[in-house]
Amino acid sequence: METVKVAFTVNNEETVLQVSPNETLLETLRERLDLTGAKESCGIGSCGACTVEVNGLPLRSCIVLTSEMQGADITTVEGLNREGKLHPLQQTFMEEGAVQCGFCTSGMIMTAKTLLDKNNQPTQKEIIKTISSNVCRCTGYKKIVKAVGEASKKTA
Ligand code: FES
Ligand code: FES
Structure with missing residues (x-):
């Protein structure tokens, strides 16, 4: 071809x-x-x-x-991951237990990153809306939403 x-x-x-x-x-x-x-x-x-x-x-x-x-x-x-330092989202996903099987995790983090890059103080509603089209079959989403919120405090 x-x-x-x-x-x-x-x-x-x-x-x-x-x-x-x-x-x-x-x-x-x-x-x-x-x-x-x-x-x-x-x-x-x-x-x-x-x-x-x-x-x-x-x-x-x-x-x-x-x-x-x-x-x-x-x-x-x-x-x-820059110079051995995790991105705040990577860190808070671990800290908040927002990862189980991990299959959705990188997609969730990349989607959330594009939100925080343009709005580093999102409301819970904005976080939920942003990740709503990313599927997680394990966590029930609550911890993911919390992890994104905590990461926003570190990037604000
Ligand atoms: S694997 Fe690409 S959207 Fe599901
Ligand atoms: S942690 Fe398993 S699909 Fe999200």
Whole structure:
């Protein structure tokens, strides 16, 4: 199959790849770049487990083609840990027990990060609205909402 050359930034690293036109961003991240934080769950854009940040917005990487990522600035959960220090969201998810199986966690954190980046003092309602399309089958959501709220205090 014919391949396409695409150049983008992942976690501040310039990346140039030759990809097939139907390769998803999730496949590229997990299988070529060894960034396995984003998970494949539904594979059809419904659950949010594969969410990464692209140009400041949360994007479901299972339904995005890598060939469309030319020039994009991509951040995955692996890119949040700077100089050995966890992002406040990573820290509060652990502290509040907002992680059980962990399958939804990176998607939740990346979705919440895009909220805190533009509004570092969100109301509980805003937090719930933001994460409402990310599915968690384990925690019952309360601890996740609390963790995002606590992280907002650390980023405010
Ligand atoms: S795996 Fe991508 S939205 Fe569910
Ligand atoms: S912690 Fe298991 S799906 Fe959310």
